[in-house]
Amino acid sequence: MSLTLRYMRNADIPEVMAIEQVSFNPPWTARSYSYEINESTYSHMVALEHSNGQSAPAGWKKLLGAIAAQPPANTKIVGYGGLWFISGEGHISTIASHPDMRGHGYGELVFAAMLHRSITLDADYMILEVRVSNVVAQNLYKKYGFRVEGVKPKYYQSNNEDAYDMRLQIRGVRDFVPRFNERYAELLDRHGVIDLYSTAEFPAKESR
Numbered sequence: 001m002s003l004t005l006r007y008m009r010n011a012d013i014p015e016v017m018a019i020e021q022v023s024f025n026p027p028w029t030a031r032s033y034s035y036e037i038n039e040s041t042y043s044h045m046v047a048l049e050h051s052n053g054q055s056a057p058a059g060w061k062k063l064l065g066a067i068a069a070q071p072p073a074n075t076k077i078v079g080y081g082g083l084w085f086i087s088g089e090g091h092i093s094t095i096a097s098h099p100d101m102r103g104h105g106y107g108e109l110v111f112a113a114m115l116h117r118s119i120t121l122d123a124d125y126m127i128l129e130v131r132v133s134n135v136v137a138q139n140l141y142k143k144y145g146f147r148v149e150g151v152k153p154k155y156y157q158s159n160n161e162d163a164y165d166m167r168l169q170i171r172g173v174r175d176f177v178p179r180f181n182e183r184y185a186e187l188l189d190r191h192g193v194i195d196l197y198s199t200a201e202f203p204a205k206e207s208r
């Protein structure tokens with residue numbers, strides 16, 4: 001199995017929606033994804049796509065990891081995310097990995113790709129909101145240095161749950177960017193991922 005990070009396309013929306021509907025309450029709509037891909041000028045949507053039939057990453061550990069994490073038949077998208085980038089602020093708007101493929105590092109790949117995308121866009125800092133009960137996601141964000149800055153009471157209307165406001169300072173933090181870049185390169189290498197997203201040009205309309 002080989003993995004590619006790339007900008008999300010219109011053709012991905014059905015698969016993204018299948019993951020979305022079992023991952024979020026309430027889910028975003030297909031129309032929201034279409035807007036983020038086609039109309040928003042500050043949205044950088046990412047998809048992590050796998051394709052079978054190509055060589056697995058070298059090394060027995062990588063090979064075992066790849067075998068253990070074979071996606072279900074007819075599944076191409078194993079993770080996706082949304083980044084809004086506005087005047088120095090990178091805002092993670094959404095992130096999910098395929099429910100059958102969690103715990104294999106795919107959420108982390110998507111997340112780290114959005115962080116790298118923000119760095120290449122010259123971000124000062126990043127922010128996100130997360131349910132206070134969502135310890136898995138919080139662990140992922142903390143792994144990359146995000147800290148809880150505050151609480152937004154009853155932020156999620158579906159059940160009135162509070163959100164943690166999390167933030168990562170980038171600008172002015174000594175060695176943050178070179179250290180992250182090294183870690184990101186290692187992550188891509190470990191999973192044998194081709195990254196066509198985080199340093200790419202904003203895709204032209206006809207290729208979306």
Ligand SMILES: CC(C)(COP(=O)(O)OP(=O)(O)OC[C@H]1O[C@@H](n2cnc3c(N)ncnc32)[C@H](O)[C@@H]1OP(=O)(O)O)[C@@H](O)C(=O)NCCC(=O)NCCS
Nearest residue numbers: 023095096097102103104105106107108130136137139140
């Ligand atoms: C949150 C989510 C994207 C994480 O993706 P994933 O593919 O399951 O996670 P990964 O395998 O990449 O793990 C990355 C890190 O997440 C944390 N994590 C993953 N699974 C975990 C678990 N079962 N318990 C605790 N922490 C966990 C760990 O910090 C892990 O790093 P580690 O492997 O070094 O310990 C995924 O669980 C998901 O799609 N959840 C539903 C949607 C959602 O909640 N999105 C977040 C909205 S704010």
